[in-house]
Each structure stands twice: as structure tokens, then as C-alpha cells.
Amino acid sequence: MQISKKVVVLGHFGVGKTSLIRRFVEDSFSDNYKVSIGVHITKKTIEFSIDESVTLILWDLEGTDDISQIRESYLLGSHGIIFVFDVSRPTTFQNLGKDLISLKEKTNEVPVKIVGNKSDLVDAKELDQVLSEKNISYDYITSAKTGHKVNHLFEELAKMLAINA
Amino acid sequence: MLKEFREYYKNNKFQFILTDLEGSVIDSDQNLFRTEKGTALGEIHPFFFSISDIMGPNREKTVFHCVQLGNSTEELTVDIEIIKQNGQFLIAIENLTEHYISYQSIAQARNESIIDSELILLKNHDLEERERFKNEFIQNFSHELRNPLTNIIALTNILQRSQLDEEQSNILTVLKDSTSNLKLMLEDILSLAMISKGKLALNPTVFNFKQLIEFLKLTYNTRAKERGLIFTITADESIPEYIEGDRLRLLQILTNLCDNAIKYTPNGKIILYAIQNQRRANKVNLRFGVKDTGIGIPEEKLETVLESFEQLGNTEGVGLGLSIVKGLLSLMDSRIQIESTSGKGSHFFFDVNLQFPLHDPNNETPDKKSKNEVVQKQKKYRVLLVEDNEGVQTSLLKTLIDAGDFFIDLVSDGALVMQEIVNKSYDIILMDVNLPNITGDQLAKVIRGFPFKNIKSIPIIGITANSYKAQIKAYKKAGMNVVLSKPFDDKELLSNIYKLLK
Numbered sequence: 001m002q003i004s005k006k007v008v009v010l011g012h013f014g015v016g017k018t019s020l021i022r023r024f025v026e027d028s029f030s031d032n033y034k035v036s037i038g039v040h041i042t043k044k045t046i047e048f049s050i051d052e053s054v055t056l057i058l059w060d061l062e063g064t065d066d067i068s069q070i071r072e073s074y075l076l077g078s079h080g081i082i083f084v085f086d087v088s089r090p091t092t093f094q095n096l097g098k099d100l101i102s103l104k105e106k107t108n109e110v111p112v113k114i115v116g117n118k119s120d121l122v123d124a125k126e127l128d129q130v131l132s133e134k135n136i137s138y139d140y141i142t143s144a145k146t147g148h149k150v151n152h153l154f155e156e157l158a159k160m161l162a163i164n165a
Numbered sequence: 166m167l168k169e170f171r172e173y174y175k176n177n178k179f180q181f182i183l184t185d186l187e188g189s190v191i192d193s194d195q196n197l198f199r200t201e202k203g204t205a206l207g208e209i210h211p212f213f214f215s216i217s218d219i220m221g222p223n224r225e226k227t228v229f230h231c232v233q234l235g236n237s238t239e240e241l242t243v244d245i246e247i248i249k250q251n252g253q254f255l256i257a258i259e260n261l262t263e264h265y266i267s268y269q270s271i272a273q274a275r276n277e278s279i280i281d282s283e284l285i286l287l288k289n290h291d292l293e294e295r296e297r298f299k300n301e302f303i304q305n306f307s308h309e310l311r312n313p314l315t316n317i318i319a320l321t322n323i324l325q326r327s328q329l330d331e332e333q334s335n336i337l338t339v340l341k342d343s344t345s346n347l348k349l350m351l352e353d354i355l356s357l358a359m360i361s362k363g364k365l366a367l368n369p370t371v372f373n374f375k376q377l378i379e380f381l382k383l384t385y386n387t388r389a390k391e392r393g394l395i396f397t398i399t400a401d402e403s404i405p406e407y408i409e410g411d412r413l414r415l416l417q418i419l420t421n422l423c424d425n426a427i428k429y430t431p432n433g434k435i436i437l438y439a440i441q442n443q444r445r446a447n448k449v450n451l452r453f454g455v456k457d458t459g460i461g462i463p464e465e466k467l468e469t470v471l472e473s474f475e476q477l478g479n480t481e482g483v484g485l486g487l488s489i490v491k492g493l494l495s496l497m498d499s500r501i502q503i504e505s506t507s508g509k510g511s512h513f514f515f516d517v518n519l520q521f522p523l524h525d526p527n528n529e530t531p532d533k534k535s536k537n538e539v540v541q542k543q544k545k546y547r548v549l550l551v552e553d554n555e556g557v558q559t560s561l562l563k564t565l566i567d568a569g570d571f572f573i574d575l576v577s578d579g580a581l582v583m584q585e586i587v588n589k590s591y592d593i594i595l596m597d598v599n600l601p602n603i604t605g606d607q608l609a610k611v612i613r614g615f616p617f618k619n620i621k622s623i624p625i626i627g628i629t630a631n632s633y634k635a636q637i638k639a640y641k642k643a644g645m646n647v648v649l650s651k652p653f654d655d656k657e658l659l660s661n662i663y664k665l666l667k
Binding site for chain 1: 207210211212214215218219220221224227228229230231232233242265268269272273276277279280283284287
């Protein structure tokens with residue numbers, strides 16, 4: 001069975017959404033920060049077996065510090081959402097609860113994975129402490145720079161979407 | 166002409182595509198993309214993959230702004246409008262690449278500037294946290310040192326009064342000097358921590374300026390001679406005899422500058438001077454300076470020499486002197502200025518605004534008053550000593566016993582104090598603030614609230630390792646007459662006891 005699923009990657013600006021996608025799709029990384037505007041769409045097929053694959057259509061949305069301002073048209077027809085924050089910048093996750101509520105209002109039951117990116121910039125123990133102090137729960141801590149947990153994130157999401165299909 | 170222009174404009178800007186509901190191309194222009202009839206639109210660009218999901222069963226029209234349809238060779242940023250009509254999708258694509266490129270550069274500058282300022286704030290926050298931790302550590306550590314140091318000072322003084330042979334006496338002199346140095350260093354570290362935390366406040370009083378200069382002359386003449394240096398001190402005759410300012414802190418600044426000059430001058434001379442810059446009404450602006458013929462400061466060190474723990478070469482001390490000077494002068498709205506030539510010497514100076522009394526304070530000044538104080542010893546006094554630390558107990562008991570004027574009762578638990586003062590009659594209470602069960606300041610409050618005058622009016626001397634002015638003020642407010650900060654010496658303790666007993 002071959003299916004395709006639309007996955008929207010969103011979050012504040014500068015958190016590394018484009019880098020995560022680039023690491024997953026092209027297995028490359030650049031330290032140069034280039035702002036994404038609007039939406040950029042790429043795809044990658046994950047093959048689970050000879051006759052079983054999922055093509056992820058990845059919508060890389062322009063970052064914003066106000067999630068409620070995301071254009072609703074970008075979210076139409078999405079099957080999964082990846083919310084990315086930058087573990088080294090508290091402003092990108094301090095309103096996570098509020099951001100998720102506002103996202104839920106726009107997308108209803110679409111599953112959301114919460115990802116803390118740029119783990120290479122912080123100490124793991126300190127990060128755990130900060131996130132637990134701020135009561136932040138997440139699904140993955142990744143590093144687009146080192147590739148830590150990046151494939152894991154997309155592959156698990158793809159599996160989950162395939163099961164839900 | 167207009168028709169041609171319209172065609173040219175339309176051809177370069179727009180593409181219209183007609184597909185069935187599965188996204189298979191029925192008809193299309195070829196202005197922006199090459200699209201063959203019958204091909205799946207999703208193969209042209211992944212955006213179109215999910216077109217049927219996007220539109221769903223009920224949606225008739227949707228607009229997408231700023232969609233990047235470019236590939237690795239060409240940037241193409243477009244707005245896309247999709248209309249569902251008669252079982253088909255009409256897709257209108259407008260090329261707005263140039264417009265969005267200018268938006269991109271604005272967003273880039275904006276985002277970079279926000280991220281940079283966030284990172285600076287985080288860095289500052291981190292530095293502040295480290296500084297706070299450092300100051301708290303220094304403060305706590307210094308407080309912990311106060312108890313043993315108080316004991317050492319007291320016991321050294323007691324030992325000095327006993328019968329000693331020459332060798333023991335020499336050893337004791339070294340011990341006493343080392344203790345004094347340790348006490349000074351501890352005070353420096355605490356001063357610095359208090360300045361950094363903004364907890365040090367100036368305490369202006371009227372003092373005799375000439376006496377201050379005489380004191381410095383006496384101290385540094387002797388110290389300079391010991392090192393084979395010449396020390397001279399000059400002060401303008403026009404400077405008022407009595408000045409209002411924080412004498413202790415001014416002295417601390419000048420001694421730090423002089424100590425530094427002595428430390429870094431292997432031979433030659435040191436000059437301390439005071440000049441009157443300006444005088445108006447009861448205000449006077451003075452310049453103080455210390456010049457030396459010492460090793461000087463290399464140019465690259467001039468900026469960092471005022472930082473904590475910064476030293477020139479391997480010298481004694483911990484390198485806090487100039488940092489304290491900088492902090493104290495900042496409290497006085499002044500700043501230290503430095504002129505120095507490596508190998509030739511240094512000149513440290515500052516201007517400071519002070520006041521002076523318009524009427525001669527004469528014999529009422531604190532300096533003269535304290536000089537005239539006469540301790541009246543008429544009888545033996547009954548002292549209640551409340552202290553739980555055995556080391557401090559021993560040294561205080563020894564000091565009081567050696568003075569020969571006191572009967573002493575010792576209590577180590579704050580909860581037993583009331584029982585003692587109700588059953589016995591005391592002339593004075595000497596009490597540690599940090600007691601088990603009930604603190605000294607709480608006890609003072611209870612005593613001052615007692616209904617019997619003979620109990621509520623017993624003088625109380627508090628002893629504390631805390632040197633914060635606000636805290637000491639709070640202890641006094643609770644009812645303590647005098648609060649002594651550790652480490653203190655026996656003279657200071659006895660003089661306060663006699664003063665209260667007068």
C-alpha cells in the first residue's frame with residue numbers, strides 16, 4: 001500500500017524547522033540561517049516494506065511568534081503536525097500550552113508531535129530541569145545539526161499516520 | 166499596444182490549469198510550468214499532491230499566499246487560488262517572486278535582530294545568575310568564617326595577657342598579625358559582596374578631617390619606613406576641619422589606595438594628597454590622590470585593573486582593593502581615575518562631593534565625645550551570656566572574667582532565657598542572635614514587651630555573624646541596644662558593655 005500524508009511543520013521563527021526537514025529529506029545541514037517565508041513544500045517517501053510506503057508531503061511553514069496568526073489555508077487537509085521549539089530559546093516554548101490550544105482550534109483532531117530542536121546547544125540535564133520547571137511536555141528532543149532523533153521523529157510519525165489511514 | 170502589453174504581462178505572471186477532482190490535468194497554459202494533459206499535477210510539484218484533501222468535499226474556493234514552488238535552479242514564489250466548479254478544479258497561479266523576495270529580506274533582518282536580542286538577554290541573565298551565586302557564596306562563606314575568627318582573635322588577646330617567654334611571645338605576634346590580615350581580607354570580601362548586591366549603604370557622620378589625615382600619616386609613615394619608602398601626605402589648609410561624609414568608607418578607599426601603592430612600589434616615594442576643588446554653602450568638592458614611583462600599570466591592564474581578583478604579578482593579597490575602591494566611589498557618585506606609566510609609577514585620584522557643618526561642632530562631635538568617654542567602674546555587674554557555640558562561649562567568658570567586673574551566668578538555649586531573667590536580676594544581657602529554639606531578636610522583642618520595668622529595660626548586646634546594615638537595624642528595632650558583628654575584639658566588646666552600664 002502506498003499512501004501520501006500531508007504533515008505541517010510549524011513553530012516560532014529560527015527554531016530550525018527547515019533544517020529538520022532538510023536533514024530528513026537531504027541528510028544535510030547548514031549553519032546559515034535563512035528565513036522561510038510563506039510555505040515551502042517537499043516530500044519524502046518512507047518505505048516500510050516492498051509494497052508498503054508512506055510519502056510525507058512536508059509543509060514547512062514560515063515561523064511566527066504568534067501561532068494564532070498562521071494562515072488557516074496552510075493547515076487544510078493536514079494529517080499530522082510537528083510543532084518545533086528551540087530548546088536554547090525559552091521564548092519559543094514558554095507559551096507552548098497556549099500555542100497548542102490555538103492550534104487545536106484550527107486543526108481539530110490532527111495529531112501533533114512536539115519537538116524540541118537544537119539539543120546540541122544545551123546540556124541535557126539542564127534542559128530536562130528547565131523543561132520540567134516550566135512544565136513542558138514534548139515528544140522528541142532533536143538536533144538537525146547532528147541528526148539526533150530526526151529520522152526517528154519522521155519515521156514514527158509516518159508509521160502512526162499509516163496505521164491511522 | 167495595450168493589448169500586447171496585457172498579453173506580455175499575463176503570460177509572464179499567470180498560469181491557469183484545469184484538472185479533474187483527482188488532480189489530473191485537463192487543460193493548462195505553459196507560462197510558469199510545463200504541464201502535459203493527463204499528467205497528475207502532484208508530479209509537477211508536491212504542493213498539488215494533497216489538492217483533493219485540501220479542498221475536501223465542501224470547499225469551493227481556497228487561496229494560498231506565498232507558496233514556494235521553485236526548484237533547485239529557479240526560485241518561484243506564487244499565490245495560488247483553487248476553485249472547484251462543475252466537477253473540476255480551476256487553479257490560478259500568480260507569480261509574485263519579486264514581491265516576496267523583498268518581504269523575505271525584511272523578515273530576515275527582523276528575525277535575526279529579535280533572535281540576537283533574545284540571546285543577549287539570555288547571556289546577561291546567565292551572567293547575572295553566576296554573579297548572584299558568586300556573591301551569595303562569598304557572603305555565606307565569609308559568615309561561616311566569622312565564628313572561628315572571633316574565637317581566634319579573642320583567645321589570642323587573652324593569651325597575650327598571660328605569662329609568656331620570648332619565643333612564645335614572638336610566635337603570638339606572628340599569630341596576631343596573621344589574624345589581623347585574615348580579618349581585613351574577610352572584611353574586604355564581604356564589602357565587595359555587599360557592594361555587588363547593592364546592600365551597602367553610606368553612613369554619613371560629621372568627623373574631624375584633620376584627625377583622619379593624621380591617622381593616615383601615622384599609619385603609612387610607619388609602614389613605608391618598614392619597606393624603605395618615603396611617604397608624604399599633604400592636605401589643603403582650606404579644607405574644613407569638620408566634614409560630613411562616610412568616614413569609614415572614605416578611610417577604606419584611601420587605605421586601599423595607599424596599601425596598593427606600598428605593595429607595588431619597591432623603592433621611591435608615595436604621596437597622598439587632598440585638595441579642595443570647590444566650596445559653596447555647606448558643600449565642598451575634594452580631590453584625593455595617591456601617587457607612587459612604583460612599577461606602574463601596563464596599558465593593556467588599565468581597563469581590567471579595577472576588576473575583582475585582578476593583580477599585577479605575584480603579590481600578596483587577593484586583588485580586591487581597587488575593586489572595592491571602584492564600588493565605594495560609585496556609591497559616592499564618583500569614580501577612580503588612573504594615570505600610569507609602566508615602570509615609572511601610578512597616580513590614582515578621584516573627586517568627591519562632601520558636606521561640612523556651617524557651625525563649628527566643637528566639643529559635640531562624635532570624635533571628641535568618644536575621646537572624653539570615661540568608663541566608670543563602681544561595682545561588679547551581673548551578666549547573662551546567651552550563646553550556644555562552645556568556642557564563642559569560651560572566648561567571651563574568658564574576656565569577661567579577665568575584665569574582673571562581672572558575675573556571669575551562661576545559658577546556651579534561648580528558651581531558658583526568660584526563666585533566668587525572671588528569677589535573677591541582671592545588669593546586662595549578652596546574646597547571640599542565632600540561637601536554637603528562639604532567635605536572639607525574637608527574645609529581645611519578648612523582653613522589651615515584659616510588664617516589669619526592671620526586666621524590660623535590661624540592656625541587650627546582640628552578637629551576630631551578619632553584617633548587613635538592614636539586618637542589624639532590624640535587630641536593634643527588635644530591642645537590642647547594640648549589635649556587634651563578628652569578628653570583634655575584646656576591647657570593642659568591653660567598651661560597649663561599659664557604655665551601656667554607665
